[in-house]
Amino acid sequence: MGVRFSRLLLLAVAAIVPGSEANAAQHFIQTYIDAQGGCGSSAGPLSFILAGSGSQAPFGKPASDWTDDDLSALPRILAECEKTAAGINSFRAAEIRSEARDLEVRVPRIVQAARAEQTRQAAQLQARREIAQSRIDAARQRAEADRTTAEEEVQKLEAEASRAEAEARIGAGRKEQAQRNARERQVEALTPPTEPKPRVGAQVTAAPLVSFGFDALTFRRMYDRQLRSDGDSGIAECSDNADLYKCKFDNASFRKSVDAFKKLDLANGAFSSKLRLVMASQGGRISKIVVAGDRADPMNLFGYIGKVGSLLKTLEPEMSDQVQQSLLTSDLGLMRGDTDPTIGSEKIVIRKGYVGRCRQSLSSENTTMICAFEPRH
Secondary structure (H helix, E strand, O other): OHHHHHHHHHHHHHHOOOOOHHHHHOOHHHHHHHHOOOOOOOOOOOOOOOOHHHHOOHHHOOHHHOOHHHHHHHHHHHHHHHHHHHHHOHHHHHHHHHHHHHHHHHHHHHHHHHHHHHHHHHHHHHHHHHHHHHHHHHHHHHHHHOOOOHHHHHHHHHHHHHHHHHHHOOOHHHHHHHHHHHHHHHHHHHOOOOOOOOOOOHHHHHOOOOOOOOOHHHHHHHHHHHHHHOOOOOEEEEEEEOOEEEEEEOOHHHHHHHHHHHHOOOOOOOOOOOOEEEEEEEOOEEEEEEEEEEOOOHHHHHHHHHHHHHHHHHHOOOOOHHHHHHHHHHHOOOOOOOOOOOOOOOEEEEOOOEEEEEEEOOOOOOOEEEEEEEEOO
16 A cells, blocks of 8 residues: 555656646646546546545645635546546446546535635634734733833932932031931831841941942942843943932843744834833942832833842842742732732842832732832841
């Protein structure tokens, strides 16, 4: 059986090799019949047309690719086949006639079913695309309607910095008292509930300022290096105003993410990165780090999670990927959606050297995402 099909395959290939004018003008149905030995062959060239994969590709052509002209040519070619068979092998004429009538009925049905399935699949794909696009459009509309953005958080920090600067200009005695009170409030806020609160007194006054052990420039270099090590684009530029530093991220990786979603037909239109970095300084050392972003679209959401993940590795270089993943998804809740019962509440993690606080609201309220990190001593 295998040898016979191999021979027939060779005949079929030979029948469609370019270079023959007869083959160039011959219909593929006739070419297929000839490859089986012709209408007069005792092998019965019509009897196995629909055997094997023939129900998907009658006469060797996928059913979904058949044209109306092909269907119109089928009865004519089969009629010629009947005449040829009758002239060569009269004993098989009746059998070939019966097979031809069967093919004239079954092939159009197979083609019609294939076309219907192709239409159904195309409609299903289009429906999925429309659903995905509608979700993205709805998210974008919510983002545009929302007036609460990361810039408002930056403005709050700027106001805090201005008040701190005004207090710093007060006389030496009042300045020292204000700094002491600020340190006491920070220690109290950042100490876990299970730990005793620090005593107010000479020990607190003598303690160092509550800040990270690096200045803004050093942290920028550390964070930028970690971002690039994680395959991100790094930090583009920073500006400083007194003790407040505002930075913009390089959006090259964000643009790649947008292009990838558009290639998958899951995004359409213009998108801009909402990612921001703000650092507050105290005594020349960083006292607060804020990463602001948005979850109105998946590109900004994924970019934000990546930025926070790199920040965790910057603050804890020895952190494992497993711990990092747990902090991002569970402890800080950055993947929370509107159906999560904890949405709207602040997520807090207390690590050895810092405290992280992240918050996000229902998307009907706003889509801003804010994570703040402060040192813990």
